[in-house]
Amino acid sequence: MPVILDKSAILDKLHQLPAIPNVVQDVMASFKDKNAGSAILAHKIALDQGLSARVLRVANSSFYGLAREVGSIQDAIMVLGFDTLRSLVISAGFAHAFPTVADSLFDRHAYWTRSLRVATYTEALAQCMGGARQLSFTAGLFHDVGQLVLSICIPEEFAAMLEQQKNSDSSLIEIEHAVLGFDHAEIGAEMARRWNFPAEIEHAIRYWRTPEKQPFMPITGVVQMAVLIESGLSGEALMKRIPETTRSQLQIGWEHIEPCIPQPEQMDAMVQVMLEA
Secondary structure, eight states: OOOOOOTHHHHTTGGGSOOOOHHHHHHHHTTTOTTOOHHHHHHHHHHOHHHHHHHHHHHTSTTTOOSSOOOSHHHHHHHHOHHHHHHHHHHHHHHHHSOOOSSOSSOHHHHHHHHHHHHHHHHHHHHHTTOOHHHHHHHHHTTTHHHHHHHHHSHHHHHHHHHHHHTSSSOHHHHHHHHTSSOHHHHHHHHHHHTTOOHHHHHHHHHTTSTTSSSOOHHHHHHHHHHHHHTTOOHHHHHHHSOHHHHHHHTOOHHHHGGGSOOHHHHHHHHHHHHHO
16 A cells, blocks of 8 residues: 555545535534524525425434424524524535445445434533533534545545454554554544634544643533443443543533433434435
């Protein structure tokens, strides 16, 4: 396998990524644009019939347990709130733009399933701790987006690294550093910067494995917690895996966050609808 030491060799291939719908880009830009009106964005979303249909199917899934069916994007904002709608638009837009590919060692269905679960846990934890809920879902959704980028830009090399991971005790991050000289977290953070995501999301993508990295950003620690919970950890085992500095900064304990965590079957229903949408 050829060694690629220069990140520009991959970043130059970003034109190979699928185009993100304009309305999804507008919704992403609204994170930084304080003047972005929800009514204007809702109108743009509604004009994209395919995206609107996917979003509404998820909004009406059992995960949200709404008392009545949501029939329009405007209804969705009124019932679920703009932050939740924005999360649904971004996740539906990206899952549709980067669909499952057959005969690939990188399992996109598994990738999106895990990412959506991590996103949901991140949002639930942030809400529980009074954090920036409007950023949390997106930070969780894209926490490993660098893997998706590598699978598209250097598919053969990345497949070889995944195969090496399967047959060794090394982590994917370690293998990437050995082969590339950098890792998918760095690539993901660069993508977040190019997509004009807020600095908090870029930081979470780059450092969620080491949230104690300074300057500390709470959302990065919350993403790490969400990843650990998605992996099956809970209770004391979970708390022991979280760095002491992160626990201290977030001022958390299992007894505090346990009631906030969605049930797996609830999330599975939402994820299934999202990936079918």
